[in-house]
Amino acid sequence: MRTRIMIRTFHHPFRLRIRIMNIDDIFPIRNLTVLQKVLCVLSLVLPWAGIGFSYILHSMAIMENEGSFIWGCVLGSFVLAGLALLFEKKDIVSIMTPIYALIIFFSMEIPWTILLQVLYSCTLTILLWRLLTRYGPSNTMQHP
Incomplete structure (x- = not known):
């Protein structure tokens, strides 16, 4: 079964074609429970907001x-x-992510930088997409 992401096209008055894609097309969350939707949002918001919060703490000279x-x-x-x-x-892979975080941030001697946090947040975003598309409820988008 092949899945397609539908892209809606709108015609602009200046003859430009504007394509708009819903977030629901990328992250299939329609058939999730309320708790699962909240956890989806939290798993995206926490890492990215943590990066912003670290900038705020640095600008206030706390860190x-x-x-x-x-x-x-x-x-x-x-x-x-x-x-x-x-x-x-x-x-x-998604179940083991706390162990990955402990290994990457605490046991390796990698300096803690914004780049490391951005790369790890990108990884969590990709893992969330993988979890929802491959292992989500049976009536969402499934890949072979």
Whole structure:
């Protein structure tokens, strides 16, 4: 079964074609429960808001290094793992994300930077998309 992402095209008065894609086309969340929807939003908001919060703490001179506040990424990993446990089909990669966060942020001697947080947040976003499209409820978009 092939799945397609529908892109709506609107005709602009100046003969420009504007394409608008809904977030629901990318992240299939229509058939999720309220708790699953909340966890989806939290798993995206926590890491990205943590990056913004670290900039605010750095600009207020509370933290010397703006990359030192890594707790948004760590909490986002735990939320993603909790969401993965709620689905019938279990995704071992999403369930193991808290362990990845502990390994990357605490046991390796990588300096905590904004770049590391952005890369980890991008990874969590991709893992959320993978979890929803491959392991989500049976009547959402499924890949072979």
